[in-house]
Amino acid sequence: MVYESSYETGQKPFTSDLQRGKWEKPTDFIFACCGLALKLDIFVISYWLFFDMGLFGILPYYFYMAVYMVPLLVIHSFMGQFSSSGFISAFRLSPFFKGMGYVSVFLSIASLLFYSIFSIVPLVFILHSLRPTMPWSCEGLGNVGNLTTMCNMNISESDAISTLANETDFDVLHMTEIHIPSVLFFKQHFTSLSGGFMYSHTGFEISWTIVGFSVPIWAIILCMFRNFSETAKFGKLLRYMVLTSLALLLICLARFLFLPGALDGLAHFVKPHVDSMVEGSFIMTVVVLQAFGSGWGSVMALSSFNSFKTNIMSYSWIIAFGQTLVYILFGMVSFILQHYFQAMRVDSFDLYVETNWVLYLSSASALATLEWANLWTILYYSMLLISSLIVMITQIFTVLTSLFDEFEFLREHKQRVTYGLIGFLAFCSLWFCTNYGVLFFSAVSVDAILTYSVMHMLLLLAVLWIYGKDRFQRDIEFMLGQPFASWKVFILRFIAPIFLIFSLLVGLFLSFTEHVYRSTLVFYISLFLVIIPLLFIPGYGIYITYQNTGRLCNRFRRACRPTDWYPQKTEDRQQYEDVVGNSDMTHQLYEVTEEDN
Template identity: 25%
Template sequence: MDVRNENNFDSVGTTTCTSAVKRHDEVLDLDSDDDSPDSSVSTNEAQTRDRGLWANKLEFFLAITGYTVGLGSVWRFPMVCSRNGGGAFLIPFFFFLITSGGPLYYLEVCLGQFTGLSAGLAYEFCPLLKGLGILQVLLSLTVLWYLMDVLAWTFYFLYSCFQSELPWTTCNNSWNTHRCRAVSEVWSSVDLHNSSFQGETVVKDVYSGMLNGSASIISNVTMGNTNVTSYNSSGTSTSAYEFWEYKVIARSSGLEDMGSIQIHLVVSFFLAWVFCVAAVIKGVKSLGKVVYITATAPYVFLTIIFIKGLMLDGALDGMETFLKPDFSKLLTYQVWVDAAVQVFFSLGPSWGTVITMSSYNRFHDKSFWSTTLCVCSAGFTSFYNGLVVFTLLGFMAKTTGIPLHVVASQSGPGLVFVVFPTVLSQMPVPHLWSVLFFAMLITVAFDSLFGMFETVTSAVIDLFPHQLIRHRSAINIIGGLIFFICELPLTMNGGIYLMQLADWYFSAFAVLFSSFFQLLAVCWLYGTDRFARDIHYMTGRDVCVLLRIMWTIVIPSFVSVIFFIFLLQYSAPSYGDGYVYSSGAIAAGIFMGLVPIIVMVGVGIFTFIRLKGSCLQRLKTGCSPSEKWCPHDHETKDIYLKESYVYPATKWKTFCLNIRGSDKNTFF
């Protein structure tokens, strides 16, 4: 038996849990003065009531499903699927969903459920890497900061839907230029079908305000194609483009010219934060009720729009373009890379939200099937969104004469805030369909934002629970106000440049870095078999061999490959009409993107310095569970206290045990 087992793990079984029992009682401000035989049970019930629990499994399922089904499934997946072989793309997509996305999601659910703490405090099983929790909280914090801009835009579009005339359909507004052409004029123009407009290039020019852009960093909340070219070779732009460009974002000439604050965006931001704070004002007690609406409403809205879309001319052509398989694409590595990236970022692991949401589960909940259904619903929703999007794009292509592959070249805000408003304005009762569409976007965005905001605030509360746990409402309100104030720069004329720069660097590299070290900590330092033992304490289920292989070997390999491909394919950000970010802006973006990683490394170094002994002893102690690591269930702690885990004598035997488990363990 190695030194690590002899020196550390006997104490891990006893000292760790003894201290953890004391810590959890103090952390939750509980008085265990009940001398009755059921005192431990009542203490446990008091603990769970104090921090909060989901009222039932359905609330948890709806919460994580709503978080998982983000905006990327609406404005990115359909286009990625279309350009990567249509229906053939679903093969690598579901392959990675099953072999990587789902298993990683389940790992985080189990980690949060075992600790009963938010992501910021969930990594005490490996003190040297407990900064991972802080990294994940910082990721949620930074992405929440700029993602709220999308919700503010959507709120303003929804407000505009209630005007007597949809403002993006006309050219007689104060923001329009002399180059403006009304959507209805372009849509119904006879010239689109005669010789003066023949050729893809000229037709594309008419819609240049909605059919261009360059790819952005890909993530669960990525902006996709944020760029929109201001003018085209024919010297005209559509009213929908000008509404977006000159009214909604009122874009300046660059990051160096931030301009002034846009009042309509400030109001939209404020309303967005009012709804967000109200939803989580009492933690899961209020959020659990809100998700009944926000997690289910998108499917209602999508289905209504889909049914109407099927009745439109060209809808079947759009669906055929989306689904028609091109199996030759599967022979190119980029398709498989795109599928892996889409799965990884669409599910949203390693942001801390999954861990935080699952920390409100009851300790003995069997969460395997809830997680499986959530992952399956995420895959289905992405596919369903693709069908809805392409029925509308097929209608647009059919009625305007624009080739469908040109229409389908756009994603991100250009698709959602220019192309879709154009299409919806030409449908019967356009106000109704516009309201339904933007209401759907709001509910989709809210679920992701709820989860991230709860991740940030619960990390603060769990860090100082004795002082703050009874002031959750005040913490949420103060947090919302701080976010609102910090987001005011995004309401300025140059806010879109700031937002794209943040999205470019915040939401990719640090997430992959977090995922890799999360798997390293759980599966290689703590041990897959030991983590499986912890899961058995919770659920009574053994972790099968296949899942162990995915956690220990497959997913770390995939994450490493994706990370290096990201590094190889890196390019500096730019905006659509030729704006190039300065070297100073790029350096600032890179630095801010590295801040979460720097904090994680700094926490590890600080922890290493505080440990006692030689460097080797500190390293061994830092890779062993701290005295704070223990299950949060009071009854299970007593059992955990008596049954210390002993590692095999050699690293090879440890590896084999991590993969195989006990002799009774099944492969599936």
């Protein structure tokens, strides 16, 4: 038999949740996974990473997509779909690595905390757009002291440079700064941000206004889970939210094309550059990791709601190209807005335009120049709000799914656990309503690249080396009812780890660069979020090994053997037992010796 029974190992047997449900339509899995690409912090931190590559720089993405992104999607989908369980219980495949599931819960919750800022900011602009005069428009800007903004750049170039030379708010290499009104508007919520987003010159400061805006965000999320907690309803909700978000994105993109300098930005986006290709070969390794969402294991949990025979091979390719489309569309918007603001430099190298968080903050000032500015602002920021909510509710859904699958006693209190988790997240996310949270969230986001790279490599080790390539190939062929080529297994075992190591090195470089500008506190927070979770994985493996009996070597073997690893549907399980019962099950790591008994 390919698996051991929990009774033989002394562990509590796995009991499937009969109330977990299935997707209403198979395509809901695709929409849910494509929605993970709406994790837009990759475009926000691009402000620090000089993410200016364009369409030509995305070309290496397709290579990485074929080499290790799609294969990893297949493995994640295989584990969730075969086991019909979330990212904790799915590691019945090799209990020694089950700590990865618990670490995934921790990382998912951590990402949910800082990701709340991406829903709060759009809500701030939406509600203020309901006012007759928007506070970041040139009419409603008010007193900004001696700062030069895009609203008073209608003076002549010589006068502008003369005026800017007398300013003291920005002086690096004799450059002076043109402020964006919408950025100034957001900074007003934190007095410590008056000097910019790079440093904080004052102590800890919480914005109660931002706290007030966070309350309706978490209330909306709570209402969603109250009314759409069932899997079929939740999938339907995600489907319509993703389609609405993409439709609004296309509408806004079409309107942005009429902004001054927009066509230049679009031309720059599609123009081939060798430098972009070289830079893309490094940065795209980071972008590829965004396919798995703001946490780790989301795809695994989402695939557990598929039917057993769902063709995850074709679905993985569709998801990969769907996410690529999302990146391209947001990249086009980002380039258009960047060139719109750069056009204000009046061809002078002495001027610098402060385009911080171009998609979230600076864009409001560009929208304020349009006809029906209030309407376009509401449409654009509604798209950003829906996108952020998609990522957040999907992440919460996968965490809850994994907890209910692993801990049977929690299933009796699903509603209480759901409300409790959302309340806990709402309270802890208050950290990101402070000046430190706004300034330093990007460091946490970049550091996650290291953790996710390591966890993907451990996943390959657990599935293709510990469990075994032959067993993996047999299981996936049984599940799909079609052959799985050996060369695909070869890529997963030998090629994909090379690029994961490469992405790990790139992540180390980016993390080091990010922490150069951050405080010691952020460094310790990063250690807590990166090092401790990685240490917990072997720590839990040692604990599982200790729980077994026999000599150390035999304990380790038992800890690595699959436990209750079979399809949950009775008919599929019987067929699976017939298949594995007639196959050669010898394996050097799993051979049962007399010492085991």
